[in-house]
């Protein structure tokens with residue numbers, strides 16, 4: 001993920017590849033359930049926005065078959081896995097680069113818009129890219145309850161700094177909660193919503209997507225004076241301790257259909 005706020009360091013690429021794969025492993029089952037529910041079918045034209053490791057794009061490519069097509073885009077393609085020939089992988093900034101209009105049966109994005117400062121315009125770009133009768137599916141987080149859950153210090157301070165976006169001002173940690181209203185404003189039909197939380201533990205995909213990001217965020221949180229370097233190390237040891245478990249953020253999926261005419 002292109003996230004300068006966490007800074008590159010030796011081993012960053014390996015850590016980020018692992019982190020994106022953990023995120024994919026934790027989140028893919030729900031994504032597949034939602035896409036099955038809307039009737040994803042052979043021959044569909046799909047756009048996967050901010051594809052990350054590309055696991056959803058690879059799955060979409062298999063599901064839509066050779067008659068279908070997937071456009072798999074991200075700002076940063078270095079972690080994208082190899083995919084079938086019906087998946088076109090392209091570097092694309094969804095906030096700045098041109099996008100096709102009325103071209104896709106499905107536009108899907110997950111855990112991306114909360115990172116994009118221009119998210120309100122971007123969601124309109126995504127909606128414009130959906131063909132009449134097609135679907136927009138957006139999955140994003142809501143971090144309020146996640147951030148406020150009781151946790152031991154000093155991890156609690158590190159956690160709240162990350163979860164409230166204190167280390168990266170451009171982030172909207174509660175964009176998931178705003179999604180239903182955005183879909184109403186767009187004039188989507190057949191809007192539906194689901195949400196999920198899960199247990200986060202060290203060594204499991206459901207926890208590592210966050211704990212690996214935290215390892216990278218700690219130097220900045222220390223630099224900001226929120227914790228000392230020693231407390232940062234204690235916080236890491238706390239989440240890595242056997243038996244430690246906490247509640248995940250709320251992952252919200254919202255989907256709606258563009259009127260056929």
Ligand SMILES: C[S@@+](CC[C@H](N)C(=O)[O-])C[C@H]1O[C@@H](n2cnc3c(N)ncnc32)[C@H](O)[C@@H]1O
Nearest residue numbers: 001002050051052074075093094095110111112
């Ligand atoms: C948290 S990762 C999520 C990856 C993937 N969607 C998933 O859920 O497994 C966020 C992704 O959004 C991408 N991204 C951030 N800003 C973007 C932009 N303006 N245009 C396209 N991709 C962007 C990042 O490079 C990163 O791959």
